[in-house]
Amino acid sequence: MSSSYMTKRALGNSLKAVLLEVPFHKVTVKKIVEHLGVNRQTFYYYFQDIQQLLTWTLKEEIQQSLSEDVFFENWRLGLLRILFYIQQNEQLCRTIFASMGRGAYEKAIYEIAYELFWKAEDLDLRDRDFDVNVLAVTFQGLVDQWLEQGLEEEPKQVLEGMCRVVSMYRPSQVG
Known part of the structure; x- marks a missing residue:
């Protein structure tokens, strides 16, 4: 290092x-x-500034729990590891989430989820940039809700909800 x-x-x-x-x-x-x-x-x-340090730190710590094979082979495992990181660092994540640093926290979750979905080979995305953005925003929103509700659900339950969203998501047929 x-x-x-x-x-x-x-x-x-x-x-x-x-x-x-x-x-x-x-x-x-x-x-x-x-x-x-x-x-x-x-x-x-x-x-x-402190916001940039916070974003870098969160992304770095979460990404350390993700191996290269997660990015290329299993986005589900990557999302689950993000959720486990939050659960294991609950006090820190709650402190950040409840404070002015929430934007940095949300940005870090979004960026990692975006990368996971972008590299996922098993998803049929018609407009990759748009579709990946929708999925990453959805995951980040689910994580926000999970934190707001006190991490009552287990990480696997939150992941199951996201998997339902992914399986139900169909790009618009308009136009």
């Missing part, structure tokens, strides 16, 4: 630690770098 990557990970871990102490809107670059023991310039060398 490069030192650049390790520094980014350390900043992300510092952000996560700070988020467990204060809501997102009270997180500052100063708190993140003080927690890590580095200077502000280190932060700004890698990230423009």
Whole structure:
């Protein structure tokens, strides 16, 4: 691993630690770098703002749980691993979801789901960009709802709901 990557990970871990102490809107670059023991310039060398660090950290952590074969062979397993990540990091995800960082959280979920659907070879998508966007937005919305309802359902139940959407989805025959 490069030192650049390790520094980014350390900043992300510092952000996560700070988020467990204060809501997102009270997180500052100063708190993140003080927690890590580095200077502000280190932060700004890698990230423009806290929102960008949050998005990068979430995407990185979720993608680490996905192996290459997931992307190419099994989008269902990829979605399930996203849901397990959320369940295993419930306190952090709830904190982010309930705060000003919700946009970064939703963006990370959307982007990973988009990539999973884009690379899925077993889906018959007529207008790939549009259809993949619809599926990714739907999944991100299901995840939002799942969090709002307190993660009451098991990840496999949420995945079953998404699979029903995918199986029922038919591109419009208009035009």
